[in-house]
Amino acid sequence: MNIKTRFAPSPTGFLHVGGLRTALYSYLFARKNNGVFMMRIEDTDQERFVEGGTENMIRSLKWAGLSIDEGVDMGEEGNVIQKGDKGPYIQSQRLDIYKKYVQELVEQGHAYYCFCSKERLEEVRKNQELNKMPTGYDGHCRDLDVAEAQKRVMTGEKYVIRMKMPKTGTTVVDDMVRGKVEFKNELVDDQVLVKADGFPTYHLAVVVDDHLMEVTHVIRGEEWLPSTPKHIQLYKMFGWDLPQFGHLSMLINEQKQKLSKRHGDVSVEDFKQKGYLPEAMVNFIAFLGWNPGGEKEIFSLAELEKEFDFSKVHKPAAVFNREKLNWYNKQYMMALSDEELAKRCESFFIQIGLQTSDFRLANIVALEKGRSSTLAEIAENITFIFSDKLKYESELLVWKKSTHEDAKQKLKELALFFATIGDWNRENVEQVTLSWIKEKGWGNGDVLWPMRVALSGQKNSPGPFEIATVLGKEKTLDRIQKAIELL
RNA sequence: GGCGUCAUCGUCUAAUGGUUAGGACAUCAGGUUUUCAUCCUGGUAAUCGGGGUUCGAUUCCCCGUGGCGCUACCA
Numbered sequence: 134m135n136i137k138t139r140f141a142p143s144p145t146g147f148l149h150v151g152g153l154r155t156a157l158y159s160y161l162f163a164r165k166n167n168g169v170f171m172m173r174i175e176d177t178d179q180e181r182f183v184e185g186g187t188e189n190m191i192r193s194l195k196w197a198g199l200s201i202d203e204g205v206d207m208g209e210e211g212n213v214i215q216k217g218d219k220g221p222y223i224q225s226q227r228l229d230i231y232k233k234y235v236q237e238l239v240e241q242g243h244a245y246y247c248f249c250s251k252e253r254l255e256e257v258r259k260n261q262e263l264n265k266m267p268t269g270y271d272g273h274c275r276d277l278d279v280a281e282a283q284k285r286v287m288t289g290e291k292y293v294i295r296m297k298m299p300k301t302g303t304t305v306v307d308d309m310v311r312g313k314v315e316f317k318n319e320l321v322d323d324q325v326l327v328k329a330d331g332f333p334t335y336h337l338a339v340v341v342d343d344h345l346m347e348v349t350h351v352i353r354g355e356e357w358l359p360s361t362p363k364h365i366q367l368y369k370m371f372g373w374d375l376p377q378f379g380h381l382s383m384l385i386n387e388q389k390q391k392l393s394k395r396h397g398d399v400s401v402e403d404f405k406q407k408g409y410l411p412e413a414m415v416n417f418i419a420f421l422g423w424n425p426g427g428e429k430e431i432f433s434l435a436e437l438e439k440e441f442d443f444s445k446v447h448k449p450a451a452v453f454n455r456e457k458l459n460w461y462n463k464q465y466m467m468a469l470s471d472e473e474l475a476k477r478c479e480s481f482f483i484q485i486g487l488q489t490s491d492f493r494l495a496n497i498v499a500l501e502k503g504r505s506s507t508l509a510e511i512a513e514n515i516t517f518i519f520s521d522k523l524k525y526e527s528e529l530l531v532w533k534k535s536t537h538e539d540a541k542q543k544l545k546e547l548a549l550f551f552a553t554i555g556d557w558n559r560e561n562v563e564q565v566t567l568s569w570i571k572e573k574g575w576g577n578g579d580v581l582w583p584m585r586v587a588l589s590g591q592k593n594s595p596g597p598f599e600i601a602t603v604l605g606k607e608k609t610l611d612r613i614q615k616a617i618e619l620l
Numbered sequence: 621g622g623c624g625u626c627a628u629c630g631u632c633u634a635a636u637g638g639u640u641a642g643g644a645c646a647u648c649a650g651g652u653u654u655u656c657a658u659c660c661u662g663g664u665a666a667u668c669g670g671g672g673u674u675c676g677a678u679u680c681c682c683c684g685u686g687g688c689g690c691u692a693c694c695a
Contacts, residue, residue, distance in 0.1 A: 142695090143694080143695050145694090145695080175695070177694090177695080178694055178695065180694080181694065181695075247693095251693080254692090254693090258691095261621090261622095262621070264621095265621045265622080266621080266622080267621080267622045267623070267691080268621085268622075268691055269622095269691075293693050295693095311625075311626095314624070314625080315624095316623075316624075317623080320622075320623060320691095321623090322691080325692080325693050327693085328693040329693055330693080332693090334692090334693070334694085334695085335694075335695050336695095339695095354689095355625075355626095355688085355689060355690095356689055356690065356695085357689095357690090357695090358624070358625075358689075358690080359623070359624055359625090359689070359690040359691075360690075380625095382625090382626075382688090382689095383688075383689075385687095385688080387630090387631080389687060389688075390688090391688085391689090417632090420632065420633080420644095421632070422632090424632085424633055424634075426634070426635095427634090427643095428634085428642085428643050428644080430632095430633095430643085430644060430645095447633085448625080448626060448627090449626055449627065449688095450626075450687085450688065450689095451631090451632065451633095452630095452631055452632075454631050454632065454645070454646085456631080456645060456646055457631070457632065457644080457645045457646080458645095459645090460644085460645055460646090461645090463657095463658095467658085501657095502658085503657060503658045503659090504656075504657045504658075505657090532654070532655095533654095576654090577653085577654055578653095578654045578655090579654085580654080581654035581655090582654045582655070583654090584654080585654060585655070586654095586655085589655095591655085591656090592655065592656080593655055593656035593657080594655070594656070595655095595656085595657085596653090596654080596655085597654070597655095
C-alpha cells in the first residue's frame with residue numbers, strides 16, 4: 134500500500150512553528166517512504182475563520198521548502214488551488230459528504246440526536262465537578278426513540294448529533310511514538326459530531342476525510358491523543374480500516390510552557406521576518422524531537438528526507454531554544470555564497486531604506502559572515518558602509534594607552550601611505566600595509582585600531598582591510614581624512 | 621477532580637543490564653587577533669526521588685514527585 138500523510142491545519146492565522154514541525158515530520162515520513170504528502174484545510178469552525186489564513190499556511194510551508202503532492206496548494210498568482218482526485222480538500226466544501234456519513238451512523242444506531250441546551254450541559258458539568266466525578270455528557274438523549282427525535286428535528290428544534298461511545302471495554306491506540314495507549318470506553322465522552330449550525334466537528338471530519346482521502350499515517354500533535362479513541366470507534370462504526378497514528382510531543386519555551394504569542398515569536402512568518410533562513414529553520418526544527426544518532430547535525434532537507442526515521446522520534450516535549458537556532462542560522466549563512474547571501478538580504482535592505490543597486494553588495498554582506506546571526510542583523514550591521522558621515526566620538530579613535538596626537542599622526546601617515554598604493558585589493562592592501570607598519574616599528578594596534586574606527590565609526594566592526602577594500606580607495610582616504618579632522 | 625502522557629548536563633540530544641555516561645548549543649578559561657565575531661585548545665555541568673528484579677540498573681518493574689496535554693456544539 135502506498136503511504137500517504139497529510140498536514141491539516143485550521144486556517145486561523147499564521148503557521149505556528151509547532152505546526153511546521155508536524156508538517157515537516159509528515160512530509161519527511163512520506164518522502165522517505167516514497168509516499169504522498171497531502172494538505173487539507175480544516176475550517177469547520179466558522180467563528181475562527183481568518184481571512185487569508187489558508188494562503189498563510191501554504192506560503193509558510195513552501196517557504197520552508199516542503200512541496201505538496203496533493204490537496205490544497207498555491208497557484209502561480211498566489212491563489213489557492215486544489216489538486217488530486219479525492220477532493221475537495223477544504224472541509225467547508227465537503228458538508229454534504231459529512232451529512233451523508235452521519236446519517237448512516239444515526240440509522241445504524243451509532244449516533245443520536247441530542248436536544249440538550251447549553252444551560253443543561255453546564256449544569257450537569259457543574260454537578261459533576263462538585264461531586265468530583267469525571268466530567269462528560271450524561272447521556273440524557275442517548276436512548277431517545279429515533280422516530281420521536283426525528284419528529285422533533287422536523288419541527289425545527291435545535292439539535293446536535295452525538296456519537297454513541299461503547300459503555301464497556303477499552304480502546305487501544307497503537308501509536309508510532311508512544312506505543313500502545315489504553316483508554317476505558319466508559320470514560321470517553323459521547324462526542325458531538327454535528328454542531329447546531331450543521332457543521333461537523335473536527336472528530337467527524339478528520340475520520341471521514343482521512344478515510345476517503347486514503348491517508349495511511351495520521352501524524353499530528355500530542356493534544357489529539359486523548360480523543361483518538363473516539364476516532365478509532367468511529368472507524369469501527371463505519372467498518373473502515375484504521376490508519377497508523379503518530380502523536381508528536383509539543384514544542385515548549387524555556388519556562389516549559391506552551392510556545393505562545395504572549396512570550397515572543399511563534400509563527401513561521403515571525404522567523405522569516407527576523408531573517409532566519411528556511412534551511413536553518415528546517416534543520417533546527419527537525420532536530421527538536423528527532424535525531425538520526427550520529428554526531429553530524431547539519432542536514433539539508435534532501436538529507437533529512439533520506440535519513441528520517443519514525444522510530445527515532447522521541448517522546449518528551451522539546452524546548453525551542455533560540456540560541457541554538459541562531460547558531461544554525463549563522464552556520465547556514467556562512468555556507469552561502471556571497472552573491473546568494475546578498476540576494477537573501479535584499480528585502481531587509483529595503484526595509485531599512487538602503488540603496489540596493491550597489492554592485493558590491495555581495496562583498497559588503499560578506500563582511501558580516503560569521504558575525505551576524507540573522508539576515509536582518511546583517512542589513513543593520515552594514516549600514517555604516519553606506520553612510521556619508523559617520524557619527525562617533527573622537528576618543529574612540531584612540532587605541533588603548535595611545536593618545537589623540539599619536540592617533541592623529543598615525544592616520545596622517547597612513548593616508549599618505551595609502552595614496553601610494555596602486556593595486557587596491559584586499560590581499561595587496563593588507564600585505565603592504567602590514568609590512569609598512571613593521572618597517573616603521575609601530576604596533577599593529579597603533580595604526581589598525583584608529584584606521585578601523587575611522588572607516589567604521591564603531592567600537593566593534595569587521596576588520597580594517599575588509600572594510601577598506603569594500604569601501605574603495607577614495608572613500609577610505611576620505612574617511613581617514615574626516616577622522617583626522619575630528620581629532 | 622478524572623483520564624492520558626513524559627522524565628539523561630541550563631538547552632537539544634547519544635549510549636548501554638557492566639562506559640572515565642558521548643556530542644552540539646550556551647557558559648567559563650586559554651590561544652589566535654587592531655575590536656567584536658570567526659577559528660583552535662581546554663574546563664564546569666546530567667541519568668527526578670524511593671523501593672524492588674539482578675552479581676550488577678541510568679537502562680527492566682512498581683510507587684511517589686514534578687511537568688505537560690485532554691476533560692467545548694475549538695481545532
